[in-house]
Amino acid sequence: MAQTSPTSMKIGTRGSALALWQANAVRDALMQAHGLPEEALEIVVIRTSGDRIQDRALLEAGGKGLFTKEIEEALLSGAIDLAVHSAKDMPTFLPDGLTLGGYLPRADVRDAFISGVAQTVQDLPRNAVVGTASLRREALLKRIRPDIEVKLLRGNVPTRLKRVEDGDFHATLLAAAGLERLGLQAHITSLLDVRSFLPACGQGAVTIECREQDGITRTALDAINHLPTQLAAECERTFLGVLDGSCRTPIGGYASVTADRLSFKGIILSEDGRDFFEVEESGAAADAAEIGRRAGHDIRTRAPREFLEKLGIA
Numbered sequence: 001m002a003q004t005s006p007t008s009m010k011i012g013t014r015g016s017a018l019a020l021w022q023a024n025a026v027r028d029a030l031m032q033a034h035g036l037p038e039e040a041l042e043i044v045v046i047r048t049s050g051d052r053i054q055d056r057a058l059l060e061a062g063g064k065g066l067f068t069k070e071i072e073e074a075l076l077s078g079a080i081d082l083a084v085h086s087a088k089d090m091p092t093f094l095p096d097g098l099t100l101g102g103y104l105p106r107a108d109v110r111d112a113f114i115s116g117v118a119q120t121v122q123d124l125p126r127n128a129v130v131g132t133a134s135l136r137r138e139a140l141l142k143r144i145r146p147d148i149e150v151k152l153l154r155g156n157v158p159t160r161l162k163r164v165e166d167g168d169f170h171a172t173l174l175a176a177a178g179l180e181r182l183g184l185q186a187h188i189t190s191l192l193d194v195r196s197f198l199p200a201c202g203q204g205a206v207t208i209e210c211r212e213q214d215g216i217t218r219t220a221l222d223a224i225n226h227l228p229t230q231l232a233a234e235c236e237r238t239f240l241g242v243l244d245g246s247c248r249t250p251i252g253g254y255a256s257v258t259a260d261r262l263s264f265k266g267i268i269l270s271e272d273g274r275d276f277f278e279v280e281e282s283g284a285a286a287d288a289a290e291i292g293r294r295a296g297h298d299i300r301t302r303a304p305r306e307f308l309e310k311l312g313i314a
């Protein structure tokens with residue numbers, strides 16, 4: 001008889017504290033769902049090019065794939081059976097043979113404002129310096145506060161908090177989900193409103209990548225998949241895919257799923273935040289990807305060619 005449940009699995013992950021938290025959460029869920037002992041689920045830490053390159057802006061170095069390439073190679077070679085990622089760090093298009101086999105229940109999707117000098121973005125002093133490496137956060141900030149100067153702030157979450165504490169920046173923005181997972185929520189000064197400061201597509205969701213043909217792993221993941229999170233992420237990822245395949249464009253999007261309905265709001269902005277196009281679409285949750293596609297095409301139809309050309313996505 002064919003084997004239907006796994007006896008052991010290797011879980012690939014990056015080595016940051018956040019990545020390890022996520023990998024452990026997936027391991028716990030799989031242990032629970034399948035009655036497996038801890039030894040059956042080995043966590044394999046993989047160093048990616050993205051972890052090595054610290055001195056350049058992520059976008060200059062070549063985009064999102066940098067944090068997933070080596071992990072995906074390990075999946076394809078069979079060195080690991082599944083890989084745990086922050087959904088928002090996943091490239092829009094996966095290599096042939098790989099698929100996203102499941103999602104953990106989504107955490108807080110919002111961005112958090114962190115500052116030693118102000119309670120909110122609006123309270124920041126004139127010409128305040130905000131540290132971030134995210135084009136989306138930069139454009140959304142400049143949209144509401146054109147005077148703000150954005151400077152590059154990279155590194156893991158604790159490093160970024162320290163730079164703000166040291167006074168190198170007036171403020172930074174970080175995903176609330178990551179801060180909570182690391183037990184650093186006490187550093188949150190305030191939370192940004194999800195509708196006016198749209199998160200990155202996939203933000204707050206943990207996803208699990210596996211080989212498309214690996215039926216045993218896929219069945220194991222089906223048992224822990226959180227469907228509303230999967231539908232929301234698929235909607236947001238499809239929206240992103242219609243507009244842009246890289247992380248070089250300021251784009252935000254958030255799908256909320258209640259019962260069998262899905263509501264999506266998305267935005268694309270010029271890098272200086274001065275021009276932007278927003279979209280809202282809703283429908284049956286089962287049509288998640290179609291809703292995201294519709295929203296993306298709606299923006300493509302409405303945005304002038306010149307705007308898209310400037311962003312390199314015409």
Ligand SMILES: NCc1[nH]cc(CCC(=O)O)c1CC(=O)O
Nearest residue numbers: 086089174175177178203204205
């Ligand atoms: N790009 C780094 C990254 N990838 C996922 C998270 C946070 C956790 C999440 O959104 O799931 C972060 C840090 C941040 O943006 O503050």
